[in-house]
Amino acid sequence: MDFKTQLHEYAQWREEVARIIEMYREWIDRYGVSNAHSSETLLNLLNALSRERITLAFAAEFSRGKTELINALFFAEMGFRLLPVATERTTICPVELFYDAATSNYIRLLKIETRLEDISLIEYRENSASWKQIELDYESPAQLQEAFKELFAVKKVSREHANNLGLWNEVEASELGLLDAEEIEIPCWRYALINLSHPLLKQGLCILDTPGLSVLGVEPELTLNILPSAEAIIFVLAADRGVTKSDLKVWRNYINNVQSLAKVQLAVVMNKIDILQDDLSGTAEYDLSITEHLNKSAEILGLNEQLIFPVSARQALVAKIKHDAELLEKSHLASLESCLVDKVLLPRRKSLQQAIVNNFRFLLSESLSLSEEKYEYALDQLVEFKQIDYDNAEMMDKLLTETRQRQKTYLLNVKNFQASRQVFVVQAKALVDSLAKTKVDTVIQRSKDELTNNLTTYHLKQKIQLLFDELRDLLHHAVEVSNETRDLTTEIHKKFGNEYGFKDVELKTFSLSEYQFQIECILEEGEIFRSSAKTTMTEQTVVVKKLYNLIISSVREVFNQAHQDARHWRKSVFLPLMQEIKEHKKQIDSRLYMLRKISGSKADVAENIAFLEAKLVPLVKQRTELQAIISAIKSGDYAELVTRTD
Ligand SMILES: Nc1nc2c(ncn2[C@@H]2O[C@H](COP(=O)(O)OP(=O)(O)OP(=O)(O)O)[C@@H](O)[C@H]2O)c(=O)[nH]1
Ligand SMILES: [Mg+2]
Numbered sequence: 001m002d003f004k005t006q007l008h009e010y011a012q013w014r015e016e017v018a019r020i021i022e023m024y025r026e027w028i029d030r031y032g033v034s035n036a037h038s039s040e041t042l043l044n045l046l047n048a049l050s051r052e053r054i055t056l057a058f059a060a061e062f063s064r065g066k067t068e069l070i071n072a073l074f075f076a077e078m079g080f081r082l083l084p085v086a087t088e089r090t091t092i093c094p095v096e097l098f099y100d101a102a103t104s105n106y107i108r109l110l111k112i113e114t115r116l117e118d119i120s121l122i123e124y125r126e127n128s129a130s131w132k133q134i135e136l137d138y139e140s141p142a143q144l145q146e147a148f149k150e151l152f153a154v155k156k157v158s159r160e161h162a163n164n165l166g167l168w169n170e171v172e173a174s175e176l177g178l179l180d181a182e183e184i185e186i187p188c189w190r191y192a193l194i195n196l197s198h199p200l201l202k203q204g205l206c207i208l209d210t211p212g213l214s215v216l217g218v219e220p221e222l223t224l225n226i227l228p229s230a231e232a233i234i235f236v237l238a239a240d241r242g243v244t245k246s247d248l249k250v251w252r253n254y255i256n257n258v259q260s261l262a263k264v265q266l267a268v269v270m271n272k273i274d275i276l277q278d279d280l281s282g283t284a285e286y287d288l289s290i291t292e293h294l295n296k297s298a299e300i301l302g303l304n305e306q307l308i309f310p311v312s313a314r315q316a317l318v319a320k321i322k323h324d325a326e327l328l329e330k331s332h333l334a335s336l337e338s339c340l341v342d343k344v345l346l347p348r349r350k351s352l353q354q355a356i357v358n359n360f361r362f363l364l365s366e367s368l369s370l371s372e373e374k375y376e377y378a379l380d381q382l383v384e385f386k387q388i389d390y391d392n393a394e395m396m397d398k399l400l401t402e403t404r405q406r407q408k409t410y411l412l413n414v415k416n417f418q419a420s421r422q423v424f425v426v427q428a429k430a431l432v433d434s435l436a437k438t439k440v441d442t443v444i445q446r447s448k449d450e451l452t453n454n455l456t457t458y459h460l461k462q463k464i465q466l467l468f469d470e471l472r473d474l475l476h477h478a479v480e481v482s483n484e485t486r487d488l489t490t491e492i493h494k495k496f497g498n499e500y501g502f503k504d505v506e507l508k509t510f511s512l513s514e515y516q517f518q519i520e521c522i523l524e525e526g527e528i529f530r531s532s533a534k535t536t537m538t539e540q541t542v543v544v545k546k547l548y549n550l551i552i553s554s555v556r557e558v559f560n561q562a563h564q565d566a567r568h569w570r571k572s573v574f575l576p577l578m579q580e581i582k583e584h585k586k587q588i589d590s591r592l593y594m595l596r597k598i599s600g601s602k603a604d605v606a607e608n609i610a611f612l613e614a615k616l617v618p619l620v621k622q623r624t625e626l627q628a629i630i631s632a633i634k635s636g637d638y639a640e641l642v643t644r645t646d
Helices: 003-030 037-052 065-079 113-116 122-128 141-152 159-164 170-175 220-226 245-262 285-302 313-322 327-332 334-386 392-433 437-450 457-500 513-530 533-536 541-572 575-600 603-633 638-643
Strands: 054-060 093-098 108-109 130-133 154-159 183-187 188-194 203-207 230-237 265-271 309-312
Touching: 003 037, 003 230, 003 245, 003 603, 037 334, 037 541, 054 065, 054 334, 065 203, 065 230, 065 265, 065 313, 065 334, 065 392, 065 533, 093 309, 108 113, 108 141, 113 188, 113 575, 122 220, 122 327, 141 513, 154 541, 154 638, 159 183, 188 603, 220 513, 220 541, 230 245, 230 334, 265 334, 285 309, 309 334, 313 327, 313 575, 327 334, 327 457, 334 575, 334 603, 392 457, 392 541, 392 575, 437 457, 603 638
Parallel strands: 054 203, 054 230, 093 188, 230 265, 265 309
Antiparallel strands: 093 203, 108 130, 108 188, 154 183
């Protein structure tokens, strides 16, 4: 199946699952069994489904044909070249294409001068007022093409201004013979966001088109945050150039490392293969020439040649627009598309499916066991009350004494449970505190205080190293506290679960491993950037300072998320157990109440039995409705979930 069809199916699957989750949400509201935890989990699941985005980032040196490849892969069906590729000018700022239903179609452009501010790109994204906005008319190709020209805008500024922006590099200027230039041409825009109501974007595709090395090297946030958070990076080479020194630099410094660290998928493309075709030679020579180029490039990059996809973006675009099947085949685009399906789309779908299934299964099995238990208890009670010999006073006494004893034991257990919970509360507070904002901020502030304006790049880098070490220590401590908390929670859960005989209540433990992984990635990527060629060779304090601020804001964000999750977990971890305990109490109380009533007046027997019978009706309905929800998700995708809840 091709990329478009697979993406469409994935979007449909998400809609269907969201519909079933909504059904369950109504069910728990109707029967009053929702709690803060389940409501929040369901909301998170629905958000994860509706906000799902698959980001493909295209990165390479300039003029390798990234933009043309994007046109050919995703936008050819529009019948024209959507994104401009220019022979003279190149894409000079990163461009992100996506769909946001909340607003009309637009291009938003962020001024290059924002590099001077201490605000991250992520923060700028949240604030639409900082961007220049151009409205787009999706129905008008001419208007779209005209508006997109703005992405190329450049301006001349003084060397000093360029230097302040971190866009003046003496080594590069000397290579280009521009050392004496008074004025420097710089891009007007730092970043562009394009909201477009294109069908593929509507289904969750998001595309990042990046400019070459000159931008990758000076925008740490792009290489450290934005590229690693994509699902896949498509690295593009051009057949007419092979792997040049600067291609290799991009590959080593910004692609290969990021990709292996952040588990981003990677596709390497050798574009422009059409250039290798000689009018006088035949197909066999053409194929041989492609193979030779592939082998050579693979050897330089240290890759298996099977992993490089030879394509002609230009041929593919023309072929798709003109519906020329033969030319499309010649462009070899299909194998790149199936690689994107197999390596990106399907695994992504599987992992979201897994996450949704795990969480949803937890809630469903909790509801199912609670409603089964209520039903079975009501049924047992009915059978028992029907069989009681109400004339046998001795038997009635025995039953009453036994139930009172159960009530006493229950109260004692509750007391013990409350005492254990107090111990838990203290431990959980230690966990939440170990991740608190003030802890992270203290480390950061100390590090910031040591930064003075006249530090050299070398010293700045040393300070960053020190900050990394301290942040690692902080996390290490939090992990220790989290392990202690997990052991305590497991023990309490086991003890009371066994005591009450609640075998089906699952325990959700809290783990910092995901956050630990994220922080390690940030620090390791920062480390690579810190020691990368461009930042060591030149006195790039602007860039290094940006890197420093970026690491601070990324690490802060991860700690903040971990802190929030720990707080949420602290509140919710014992909720299922407490709900079962409450239910247990209700059952004992109602049994005692009825026994008392019956032993006082035999006339109440029939009335009580009728009452118990009536109580069964809504319980049966409740159970049947829940089972209908479970059946609704009885599809191949949910096999795992169904076996666990049936
Ligand atoms: N012959 C040939 N030329 C191509 C192909 N793909 C792109 N080009 C040309 O290569 C030039 C650069 O293409 P772009 O798509 O702008 O390249 P890019 O990698 O986006 O370049 P930057 O935006 O500057 O980083 C343009 O003149 C394209 O027409 C191809 O498959 N074959
Ligand atoms: Mg481009």
